[in-house]
Amino acid sequence: MDIQVQSFAVANLRRRPVVVETSGFVAGFTPDDDSPYLNYATPLPSAEPTERDVAALIGVFRERGLLTRLEFAPEAAPGVAPALRAAGFGTEAMHEYLVCTPHTLTAPQSADSPRVETPTTDVEYAAVDAALAEAFGGVFPPSAQGAARLRRTQQRGGAVRFVRTPQGDCAGGASCSPPAEDTAELSGVGTRPAYRSRGIAAAVTATLSGAMFAQGAGSVWLEYSGAGSRRVYERVGYQPQGTRLYLSLPPEQQP
Template sequence: MDLRIQRSVVSNLRTRPQAVEVGPFVAGFDAGTDSPFVNYATPQPGAAITAADVRALIEAFEQAGRKPRLEYVTSSSPGLESLLLAAGFTVEARQEYLICTPQTLNAPPVPSDVILAEARTDPDRADLAAATNEAFGAPAEASDGDVARIRRTQDGGGIALLARAADGERAGGGQAMTPQDRLSEIGGIGVREPFRRRGLGGAITAEIARLLFARGVEIAWLEAGGEDSWRVYERVGFAPAGRRLYISR
């Protein structure tokens, strides 16, 4: 599973508008944002990597005006971390990823006063971005770049799900990346404060997974940011399957 997940991450980065191959690495840059969570690199699994390759990767980030950063499944490049630490990188986080299949999915009920629907228009995409930005503690607004990224994800076969209250107030949402090898990563699950502690996060996650499976995806995967979200994801059918590393310079 580790190898399959890492290959899907590589494939997704290659679909970026500014994808750059740097030796054994693939980097994805986005001119619309300098966020390190959007601009990052990953190694091709099993590739031989040297200190010179790491230096070349740093130079590519510097030329792009972005912070050098990587995300990857640790078992896919077991010697890479020591090379990165020697080049001045610092570990941000070590996290387990979780997977779900059609057989393990356990969809909870959606709160009766909330409607879940795919974002089909740019105003809906802006509402989705604004709601999840607010949920993660950022300004509750959406840029043109946010809208363009969501639209691009959908154009590639990904999913953007918006949760609204019955009166139209945005409640939260989430996304799934463009499927690769019948896998898709679910991310950005966010619920605004007035709608929390009602099971909405789990309902959003489960509905995105259901939509993926209905379109032929075999495995949905994600990462939990803490114990609370971990419990939410386990309840809807996700189980731990491997480890990933986040590291930056």
């Protein structure tokens, strides 16, 4: 699964508005946002970069004034992490990823399960963006660009789903990328604090996964942030499969 997830990461970055490929790496950039979470690189599966290759990658980020940052499945390219660490890269995080298939998916069965919807209007996309911003503590501030990115995800073959509050606003939601390499990444599962522990995350996750399987994807994968969220995902059919590594070059070490 590591090779498949890493091949997906490459294909997904190649969808970015600006893509730069150097020896062994693909970098994707979002011109309207300088967030390191939207501007990063990933290696090709089985890449074995040289010191020169790493220096070239650093140069791609330096000329844009951005943090040099990578996300990847280390087991899919064992030679990459040592080469990056030798150049001064440090670890931001290592996350386990979970995988769901059509055979393991288990939709919530409770009669009280929240009703999951697809946003259709600008107001609804903005509401989902704002709810996710609140759910993640402002890591991604709500913005017109964020709402537009969610709409593009839906329009380009991915999926966005949400659950309404009793007042008609968004209580929580998530999005899933368009499939590539027979898999898709489900990300940004978030519930506003006032509406947690009501089954929203499980309902949204199961619905999004089912939507991808209906499009023919053989699996959906995601990363989780803690034991509580992992239990939610496991209840709807997600199982551990591997790890993803996040490395970046400290600003003071940028050449």
